Amino acid sequence: MQDQNKFVEPNHQTLTYGKYLKVHELLSLQQEISVPKEHDETLFIIIHQVYELWFKQLLHELELCETMLKRSQLIPVFRSLKRIETIQKVLNQQIDVLETMTPDEFNRFRNNLNPASGFQSFQFREFEFRLGLKNPAYFKFFAVDPKATDRLQAAFAAPTLYDILLRALADAGFPVPPEVLERDVSQAHVSHPGITQVFRTIYEDHATHYQWYILLEGLVDLDELLILWRYRHVQMVRRMIGDLAGTGGSLGAKYLQSTLTKTIFPELWEVRNHLGGNKPYA
Numbered sequence: 001m002q003d004q005n006k007f008v009e010p011n012h013q014t015l016t017y018g019k020y021l022k023v024h025e026l027l028s029l030q031q032e033i034s035v036p037k038e039h040d041e042t043l044f045i046i047i048h049q050v051y052e053l054w055f056k057q058l059l060h061e062l063e064l065c066e067t068m069l070k071r072s073q074l075i076p077v078f079r080s081l082k083r084i085e086t087i088q089k090v091l092n093q094q095i096d097v098l099e100t101m102t103p104d105e106f107n108r109f110r111n112n113l114n115p116a117s118g119f120q121s122f123q124f125r126e127f128e129f130r131l132g133l134k135n136p137a138y139f140k141f142f143a144v145d146p147k148a149t150d151r152l153q154a155a156f157a158a159p160t161l162y163d164i165l166l167r168a169l170a171d172a173g174f175p176v177p178p179e180v181l182e183r184d185v186s187q188a189h190v191s192h193p194g195i196t197q198v199f200r201t202i203y204e205d206h207a208t209h210y211q212w213y214i215l216l217e218g219l220v221d222l223d224e225l226l227i228l229w230r231y232r233h234v235q236m237v238r239r240m241i242g243d244l245a246g247t248g249g250s251l252g253a254k255y256l257q258s259t260l261t262k263t264i265f266p267e268l269w270e271v272r273n274h275l276g277g278n279k280p281y282a
């Protein structure tokens with residue numbers, strides 16, 4: 001009978017789990033700055049680093065979506081959007097872990113973080129820019145980080161996922177208005193009734209346009225889950241610091257609440273007003 005417990009002993013040449021994943025390097029990256037040491041600062045660092053790793057994966061998936069959508073290959077886009085959605089759910093859930101820290105525990109090291117802030121997460125901002133939420137006011141937070149600035153400028157100048165989607169819809173024969181296809185992509189998207197009309201056709205006859213319908217619903221999930229993250233983040237901020245200003249100099253929770261109305265794909269929300277024979281402006 002075969003021995004089920006026959007383990008392979010690694011030697012110095014073979015690839016190991018630790019070498020492949022650079023575990024020692026990874027575990028050396030959590031460097032608390034508080035003196036004396038504050039127990040919860042480790043959690044604070046780890047949770048932010050975990051977020052940044054997931055942001056990296058989100059950007060990686062977004063790139064796949066863009067590439068495949070440019071080729072009108074929808075199946076890999078569905079799979080990637082599903083993965084984005086699943087990661088976003090993990091991101092939202094992770095707030096629970098941070099909320100096990102009390103305001104008092106946070107306040108013991110909060111002042112040491114000044115003026116570092118989530119405003120300086122270039123990956124979060126790149127995710128926003130590449131999805132179409134382009135706002136040049138955020139560049140100032142990266143003035144001291146030329147690498148981040150370069151990435152953000154590239155994202156700012158490039159067509160967004162929405163631009164690529166609208167081009168793919170036009171290629172598939174939907175009457176996307178030409179002025180939308182030829183717009184200056186370095187500007188924020190401006191809602192257009194012609195796009196709502198295209199979405200209406202897809203939603204009202206989703207049996208015929210099933211693949212597009214699934215794709216649009218995937219984008220609605222993405223948009224909604226980002227709003228839910230913003231909501232969970234601001235509530236967590238209120239729990240920790242109430243209405244105090246942020247370390248990045250904003251009005252704190254008040255500023256964050258103002259971001260709850262950001263919408264990536266406006267016509268995908270607008271179209272709901274027109275389905276089932278509804279005439280919202282009649």
Ligand code: HEM
Nearest residue numbers: 048051117118119121124237240246247248249250252259
């Ligand atoms: C105790 C925990 C946290 C507090 C008190 C907090 C507080 C804040 C505040 C007050 C802001 C507004 C900007 C400022 O003035 O600094 C902000 C922005 C931000 N935070 Fe947090 N935060 C916390 C945890 C996190 C975590 C875990 C992440 C994950 C990456 C994160 C990501 C961000 C991002 C991306 C922004 C920019 C949001 C935007 O401009 O829409 N924060 N945070």
